[in-house]
Amino acid sequence: MLNQLFFTPGPSQLYPSVPQHLQNAIREHIGSISHRGKKFQMIFQEMKESLTDILKIPPHYEIFVTSSATEIWERIIQNLITTSSHHFVNGSFSKKFYDFTTAYLLKSTSQVSDFSQEFIDFKIPNSAELISITQNETSVGYTFNPAEIKNIRENNPDKLIALDLVSSAPAIPVDLSLVDTAYFSVQKCFGLPAGMGVWIVGPKCFEVSKVKKSKNEIVGSYHSLSELKKNGDKNQTPETPNILGLYLLKNVLKDMQLKGIQSIQNETKYKSALIFQIFDQITELKTIVKQPLNQSKTVCVSDVVGGNKGLIRYLKSKHLIIGSGYGDFKNQHIRIANFPAHSKESIEMLVDEIGKYFNG
């Protein structure tokens, strides 16, 4: 098997320590321990402590594990929305969450923006109980203007705000005190095998879910907020969870603490500058998000004049795997993940090879 490097937008390159943690997991019988035992409780608790430190999670916010960020969309709908929500949609993933509200027969609204421009306005219908914002839209590499998150919070003090951190946390700073709930999956910036979502839930959410339930509305079963909290208070989960995944997350979070989150975020900026520089230098490449404010630093997306096939194939021959475009843009865009698992050296090597491909 070739020693490939994955710059795909997730699943992506594993954090460098993951193979060692997997070895240790076998030695420590992590695949066999009970999810009702002390060892599991320690792992869960340490994971929560490290994540709270890294993301500066405000006091009284809870942390739960699910199977994916996709699952969390559904749990947000079940627990936190009775009639309608409002969704800022600027790509396929934010749209998918909105589509889930239709499947749940809600009367939600959306404001759709093309990636070529900022949202036109940030008005929210009065009827919306929850506002959905995607910090980093993985499909097109669009970052939501952080100043607008602050404005939305100030203009909507009584509504819940849900923030999708899927391909941004912890590489991009975020002020979680501005939102009521946030979530991510571990196969993006945390450099882990897929199969786990992490759900951060503020105090107001528990109230809203309780009120919804008291009105004889369905809030789900094992992953209702009350079940998650009842078990979470004991550092347990309602179901038998992905214990190995949780163990890996706990350990990678500790590695990130050792490296320092500031250092990870600084490196992210430096590496993204290298990527956008090559997009600028090469005539055939065109950054698809024009407004610098909205350009994602973790998923850098460019149009390739004449199609992406040749470039992707060339890089693959150099054992460098990048992402193709999402959905309709499959053959047109390239997506380059710039996650903490990607070293400065590996990004330098990548942009070097991109330059060689076009300049010969």
Next chain:
Amino acid sequence: MLNQLFFTPGPSQLYPSVPQHLQNAIREHIGSISHRGKKFQMIFQEMKESLTDILKIPPHYEIFVTSSATEIWERIIQNLITTSSHHFVNGSFSKKFYDFTTAYLLKSTSQVSDFSQEFIDFKIPNSAELISITQNETSVGYTFNPAEIKNIRENNPDKLIALDLVSSAPAIPVDLSLVDTAYFSVQKCFGLPAGMGVWIVGPKCFEVSKVKKSKNEIVGSYHSLSELKKNGDKNQTPETPNILGLYLLKNVLKDMQLKGIQSIQNETKYKSALIFQIFDQITELKTIVKQPLNQSKTVCVSDVVGGNKGLIRYLKSKHLIIGSGYGDFKNQHIRIANFPAHSKESIEMLVDEIGKYFNG
């Protein structure tokens, strides 16, 4: 770290080849590959082919992966029940599924049986759309009489039957043509790390779910049967799944095919005979399920006169980890898993040590 052997009822001892498969997974970049790529599709397809062979899954039944068997309870409720179901409850897990129907505001019914006796009758209310049967109740080691599954099928040709295979498949034979849907989680008899449920779905289920949806009822979102099938037809999943878990399952299934399922099932019988023999020989041990027909061969449960603490501690000092009782029986019962990962030699060693503890 000690070289312990886990006879706990799941998570339990890993199948012996799992450490090697994990090593290979790292070498093959399984943690980094895309769930929309060919390599993933191959893994999913091969898993389904091997499982179909091992469990003799009838033609036109589909196989989906979820995050747990617990999730599958919820998906069955969302997709297959509109008003009510009937549940044969003989322990905590079958009861939990029934409790989920209450959370979903259904008017389901249950027949509860103590583990000390067979169910009194097998009548099903006319109103029940689905009948829930647990082949092997993990909490108390109770096996549902297989002849009665056949009778229930014959007496209820128009109702759906859902069979919980959690701690029985593939160690105990099952005739899946008698049921419409069945499911298990991988951390029991498949000897894998927790974090995946497998859902087997017959043709009638897709019809029922479609009808429910057409009546403007909620059938869920990404894990509705139509979404699972749409993606499954391409050997894909709606969300980014536990790819590493799926890879391990695929490989352990192939290992089991090599060993031969008949051989695995024969060994299960032989090893369970050893366990029940020691329960019979030791005055302080009393098999809690008296009727041989209902005694589980995969989760063998005994009462310990005077409490289980001393025995569990003694065995732990010999690096043999067994399960305590479930729920109210925590300090009273012992539960010994007899899964394919447990070699004949390891079970012989275990019963030997149990004998030594009591006989000195």
